[in-house]
Amino acid sequence: MVDDEVGRRRDAAATKASLLSAARELFNERGFDHTTVRDIAGLAGVNQALLFRYFGSKEALFRVAMTSQGHQLLAETPPEQLVGRMLTRMLSPDAASVKDNPIYALLRSTGNEHTAAVFRDDLGEPYRRALAALTDADDARVRADLVLAWLLGIGLLRSVLDEDHFAGVDPAQVTAHVLRAVATLLERVDQRPPPDA
Amino acid sequence: MVDDEVGRRRDAAATKASLLSAARELFNERGFDHTTVRDIAGLAGVNQALLFRYFGSKEALFRVAMTSQGHQLLAETPPEQLVGRMLTRMLSPDAASVKDNPIYALLRSTGNEHTAAVFRDDLGEPYRRALAALTDADDARVRADLVLAWLLGIGLLRSVLDEDHFAGVDPAQVTAHVLRAVATLLERVDQRPPPDA
DNA sequence: TGGGGGTGTAAGCGTGTGCTTACTTTGCCC
DNA sequence: GGGCAAAGTAAGCACACGCTTACACCCCCA
Numbered sequence: 001m002v003d004d005e006v007g008r009r010r011d012a013a014a015t016k017a018s019l020l021s022a023a024r025e026l027f028n029e030r031g032f033d034h035t036t037v038r039d040i041a042g043l044a045g046v047n048q049a050l051l052f053r054y055f056g057s058k059e060a061l062f063r064v065a066m067t068s069q070g071h072q073l074l075a076e077t078p079p080e081q082l083v084g085r086m087l088t089r090m091l092s093p094d095a096a097s098v099k100d101n102p103i104y105a106l107l108r109s110t111g112n113e114h115t116a117a118v119f120r121d122d123l124g125e126p127y128r129r130a131l132a133a134l135t136d137a138d139d140a141r142v143r144a145d146l147v148l149a150w151l152l153g154i155g156l157l158r159s160v161l162d163e164d165h166f167a168g169v170d171p172a173q174v175t176a177h178v179l180r181a182v183a184t185l186l187e188r189v190d191q192r193p194p195p196d197a
Numbered sequence: 198m199v200d201d202e203v204g205r206r207r208d209a210a211a212t213k214a215s216l217l218s219a220a221r222e223l224f225n226e227r228g229f230d231h232t233t234v235r236d237i238a239g240l241a242g243v244n245q246a247l248l249f250r251y252f253g254s255k256e257a258l259f260r261v262a263m264t265s266q267g268h269q270l271l272a273e274t275p276p277e278q279l280v281g282r283m284l285t286r287m288l289s290p291d292a293a294s295v296k297d298n299p300i301y302a303l304l305r306s307t308g309n310e311h312t313a314a315v316f317r318d319d320l321g322e323p324y325r326r327a328l329a330a331l332t333d334a335d336d337a338r339v340r341a342d343l344v345l346a347w348l349l350g351i352g353l354l355r356s357v358l359d360e361d362h363f364a365g366v367d368p369a370q371v372t373a374h375v376l377r378a379v380a381t382l383l384e385r386v387d388q389r390p391p392p393d394a
Numbered sequence: 395t396g397g398g399g400g401t402g403t404a405a406g407c408g409t410g411t412g413c414t415t416a417c418t419t420t421g422c423c424c
Numbered sequence: 425g426g427g428c429a430a431a432g433t434a435a436g437c438a439c440a441c442g443c444t445t446a447c448a449c450c451c452c453c454a
Contacts, residue, residue: 010401010450031308033230037442047403052443110357111228111305120358142366145354146347146374153350157342160307161317169339177343181378207420207431234412244433249413 016054018044023065025099031108032062032115059114066102067122079130083147083182084175084194090155091171104159107152124148134186143185150178213251215241220262222296228305229259229312256311263299264319276327280344280379281372281391287352288368301356304349321345331383340382347375 022044026035037058041048055061077085089097098104102123109115131144154174157165166174172193179191219240223232234255238245252258274282286294295301299320306312328341351371354362363371369390376388 012401015401034308036440038440048442049404049444050402053401058442108308110307110353111230116357124358139366139370142363142371143374145362146351146371146378149350149354150343150347151350152353153346153348154343156307156349156353157346160313161321165342166339169336173336174339174343177340177382181343181381184378184381185374209431212431233410235410244431245412246414246434247432250431255412 012054015044015046015050018046019051019054019061020065020068023061024069024102024105027062027065027105027109028099028102029104029108031105032058032112033109062105062115063118063122066105066118069100069102071123071126074126074130078190079134080188080190081194082127082130082134083151083186083189084179084192086151087154087175087178088171088194090151090158091166091174093167093171098159103152103155107156107160131186134188136187147182147185150182154178209251212241212243212247215243216248216251216258217262217265220258221266221299221302224259224262224302224306225296225299226301226305228302229255229309230306259302259312260315260319263302263315266297266299268320268323271323271327275387276331277385277387278391279324279327279331280348280383280386281376281389283348284351284372284375285368285391287348287355288363288371290364290368295356300349300352304353304357328383331385333384344379344382347379351375 019040022040023035026039026043029035037048037051040061041051051058051061055064073085073089074082089101090103092098102119106115106119106123127148128141128144131147132140135143137143154166175193176191179189183189183191216237219237220232223236223240226232234245234248237258238248248255248258252261270282270286271279286298287300289295299316303312303316303320324345325338325341328344329337332340334340351363372390373388376386380386380388
């Protein structure tokens with residue numbers, strides 16, 4: 001699927017990459033439980049036994065697929081702009097930016113204890129810390145959790161409950177609403193519209 | 198389980214009620230996909246074939262279990278106090294108020310298209326309308342969606358991502374934060390602490 | 395050139411699941 | 425008491441799933 005050229009078969013690295021890409025796409029679309037290893041291998045154009053050879057189990061593949069691309073956004077974004085950038089990325093009408101945003105895999109995998117733990121430990125915690133640093137209030141942790149909850153809830157409405165939520169609406173307008181309200185919780189949040197998309 | 202007295206067996210109404218109660222408890226705890234009909238029948242103390250005789254399918258049972266108790270809160274609460282009451286109910290440390298709050302079943306069932314549709318149509322929509330009525334802004338719908346998203350996100354953090362979120366924190370303090378920020382979106386929200394628990 | 399390890403494949407094992415079927419038991423009504 | 429529909433039960437069907445196994449192939453290096 002990813003690698004259609006006939007030459008260069010028997011390439012373990014390409015096979016792994018193909019499996020990872022297919023896994024990310026399907027986990028984000030359907031969540032962990034409703035994605036089968038047969039689906040992943042099929043989309044990757046690979047025999048499903050290779051999935052287990054290279055990753056060990058479906059759960060292990062999930063962990064690798066979700067965390068490997070993990071923390072770029074967090075690393076490359078100034079904390080003040082974090083909320084704004086997460087919003088524009090989540091609200092983008094571009095399907096591709098949805099497909100590789102692991103937050104949607106989380107939101108569709110809430111029923112599974114193991115996958116929830118992956119996100120809690122590998123993604124939630126760093127974001128909580130980054131957001132908490134945006135205020136001097138002594139209940140910074142609570143305020144950061146509330147902001148994180150809001151971002152997750154917006155993604156939930158957008159992706160799970162109703163595909164059309166916020167659809168006809170200017171993302172910038174939604175972002176402005178949220179940033180204004182969030183500023184009452186975290187005083188150092190940058191309320192200007194985030195640069196680029 | 199519900200009906201331990203030995204007299205009065207062969208009571209269809211009691212059997213149905215017992216199945217409904219067990220279903221609510223397990224769906225809220227584990228979500229739709231991770232709850233089996235054998236678990237439900239077992240907790241209800243009933244043969245699983247009766248589940249299908251009385252409700253037709255697991256999905257139909259889910260729909261009935263979630264919507265039958267459905268809209269009391271919405272019906273009996275003045276709109277201005279809706280956000281406050283939902284928060285106190287969600288943040289209550291009381292396990293029972295979690296057990297019969299269908300929002301947690303939704304949050305643990307996001308991977309399943311059918312269950313998501315139940316909530317979108319049967320619960321989400323009325324709440325969206327009620328919240329939208331709390332402002333005169335011409336983008337009332339967007340504002341209402343954002344508030345609903347926040348409430349859902351808070352429930353998500355509380356129940357799915359981390360059992361201890363907001364645990365050591367005074368629920369009233371969290372509620373105050375949210376109500377203050379929400380007031381920038383919906384001008385008619387009552388910011389006073391909600392009456393009773 | 396000919397093993398041997400890395401790569402790919404087909405088939406299937408074991409289990410859990412939603413749901414069905416064929417049957418037994420109970421209690422009510424004439 | 426006898427008949428009968430409603431209530432309850434045991435067993436299992438059919439299938440999808442995660443994962444394993446036994447085998448075929450191909451390239452590389454001694």
